Amino acid sequence: xxxLIRLTGDWDLAEDCVQDAxxxxxxxxxxxxxxxxxxxxxTTVARNRALDVLRRRQNERAKLQxxxxxxxxxxxxxxxxxxxLIFTCCHPAIALENRVAxxxxxxxxxSTAEIARGLLVSESTLSQRLLRTKAKIANAGIPYRVPPPxxxxxxxxxxxxxxxxxxxxxxxxxxxxxxxxAERLARVLVELMPDEDEALSLLALITLQLARRATRFDxxxxxxxxxxxxxxxxxxxxxxxxxxxxxxxxxxGRPPGPYRLQAQIAACHATAPDAAATPWPxxxxxxxxxxxxxxxxxxxxNRAVAVxxxxxxxxxxxxxxxxxxxxxAGYYLLPAARADFLRRLGRSDEARSAYAEAARxxxxxxxxxxxxxxxxxxLSG
Amino acid sequence: xxxMMFVIADPAAAAEAEPNANDWTIDQWLADVEGxxxxxxxxxxxxxxDATTVRVSRGEVxxxxxxxxxxxxxxxxxxxxxxxxxxxxxxxxARHPQANGGKLELRPFWTDES
Numbered sequence: 296x297x298x299l300i301r302l303t304g305d306w307d308l309a310e311d312c313v314q315d316a317x318x319x320x321x322x323x324x325x326x327x328x329x330x331x332x333x334x335x336x337x338t339t340v341a342r343n344r345a346l347d348v349l350r351r352r353q354n355e356r357a358k359l360q361x362x363x364x365x366x367x368x369x370x371x372x373x374x375x376x377x378x379x380l381i382f383t384c385c386h387p388a389i390a391l392e393n394r395v396a397x398x399x400x401x402x403x404x405x406s407t408a409e410i411a412r413g414l415l416v417s418e419s420t421l422s423q424r425l426l427r428t429k430a431k432i433a434n435a436g437i438p439y440r441v442p443p444p445x446x447x448x449x450x451x452x453x454x455x456x457x458x459x460x461x462x463x464x465x466x467x468x469x470x471x472x473x474x475x476x477a478e479r480l481a482r483v484l485v486e487l488m489p490d491e492d493e494a495l496s497l498l499a500l501i502t503l504q505l506a507r508r509a510t511r512f513d514x515x516x517x518x519x520x521x522x523x524x525x526x527x528x529x530x531x532x533x534x535x536x537x538x539x540x541x542x543x544x545x546x547x548g549r550p551p552g553p554y555r556l557q558a559q560i561a562a563c564h565a566t567a568p569d570a571a572a573t574p575w576p577x578x579x580x581x582x583x584x585x586x587x588x589x590x591x592x593x594x595x596x597n598r599a600v601a602v603x604x605x606x607x608x609x610x611x612x613x614x615x616x617x618x619x620x621x622x623x624a625g626y627y628l629l630p631a632a633r634a635d636f637l638r639r640l641g642r643s644d645e646a647r648s649a650y651a652e653a654a655r656x657x658x659x660x661x662x663x664x665x666x667x668x669x670x671x672x673x674l675s676g
Numbered sequence: 677x678x679x680m681m682f683v684i685a686d687p688a689a690a691a692e693a694e695p696n697a698n699d700w701t702i703d704q705w706l707a708d709v710e711g712x713x714x715x716x717x718x719x720x721x722x723x724x725x726d727a728t729t730v731r732v733s734r735g736e737v738x739x740x741x742x743x744x745x746x747x748x749x750x751x752x753x754x755x756x757x758x759x760x761x762x763x764x765x766x767x768x769x770a771r772h773p774q775a776n777g778g779k780l781e782l783r784p785f786w787t788d789e790s
Binding site: 386388434435436437438442446 | 677679759760761762763765766782784
């Protein structure tokens with residue numbers, strides 16, 4: 296797919312030709328047997344079809360010559376094309392939600408239906424968005440390439456952000472297939488960019504969080520907070536793998552980027568034998584580092600929570616109250632965190648109000664809302 | 677590829693902007709883009725207090741004082757760029773003095789193929 300996009304510069308044509316080749320394969324291989332190099336067969340058939348189509352297009356004569364020449368040349372590596380594809384799908388000129396959709400469609404190869412289901416939109420809405428996005432790429436002149444050295448750092452950050460967003464979309468749902476898809480994509484990125492320690496760190500972060508997937512939801516589909524999760528059901532193999540990726544990332548010798556710091560925080564949780572053993576001082580220190588280099592209101596909030604567990608819940612509450620409220624307006628985790636500390640301090644009335652406030656900020660009927668309502672109800676009577 | 681670059685003034689953003697020692701002046705920016713042949717043409721525009729909006733409604737020409745939009749942001753200039761791709765246009769826009777404290781919009785032109 297990626298090499299056809301490179302050769303033809305036409306995403307729709309590339310998609311059609313690949314589909315066409317696959318259909319031909321499904322018809323011919325049962326009768327004729329599977330060829331020795333199925334990938335090569337598909338590529339050749341798809342490319343020949345592309346040639347046919349382009350031949351019919353008057354104003355594509357120049358591209359035709361290029362294709363014919365390249366047929367006899369050494370094929371550039373498939374991994375170069377996949378990397379080009381990933382960076383193009385994640386270009387900053389594309390709206391974030393569309394970077395997610397296009398990456399899932401063309402890099403991960405999910406169907407429109409699977410993507411729509413995971414992103415909680417209708418299939419027709421998603422199809423429209425994909426069409427619009429491909430049009431934007433062509434019309435606005437978004438180049439199909441791995442960014443040059445002076446842009447690579449910032450664009451790589453953009454790719455990592457898209458992959459982590461895909462992970463979070465999936466992780467928040469009972470059917471978390473997008474989360475496992477994100478893990479697969481993160482792994483591909485690590486293979487394609489072996490020197491990029493932040494890609495390794497993202498893989499570590501995702502792996503460490505996936506280790507907890509069996510315990511995130513209870514049998515009723517309700518959220519289980521981390522301190523209530525049965526740690527014996529955390530996947531020890533994944534935790535070990537995550538820690539390995541993290542060690543490799545740290546071995547780069549480069550100062551830690553945001554994903555390494557977040558992965559280190561995840562490792563702190565993952566390696567604590569029980570909630571009480573969580574190394575909160577280390578976690579606060581990591582959040583301090585994260586805040587210093589990559590400040591965001593959400594990071595500040597998470598740090599305040601960690602301070603509460605390190606220094607006591609009254610201190611945590613004070614820390615939360617110091618946060619710049621406007622930046623977090625509408626974000627349910629602020630009142631939810633306050634509610635939690637108020638609850639632990641025995642200030643039940645205030646806790647109930649804060650839980651109610653938080654519940655108003657989440658989608659009705661969502662797992663988050665059920666948890667907040669449960670906590671509020673526990674405080675009554 | 678040809679791009680229209682709208683140069684946009686944003687009074688709210690301008691108030692909060694911090695000047696950067698590395699920011700180019702408009703003359704430096706012009707020298708760069710013209711020196712490299714990336715700028716077809718362009719100019720500054722008078723403010724919206726000098727603007728006139730025209731439309732025709734039911735056969736009648738309706739003329740009004742002011743810009744077509746109520747927005748506080750306003751188009752203070754334009755440049756037509758000739759670039760290899762969007763990344764090149766983005767890099768050029770980012771070095772324009774208005775990038776710090778204002779904004780630039782890059783709009784591709786219709787081409788024969790599209």
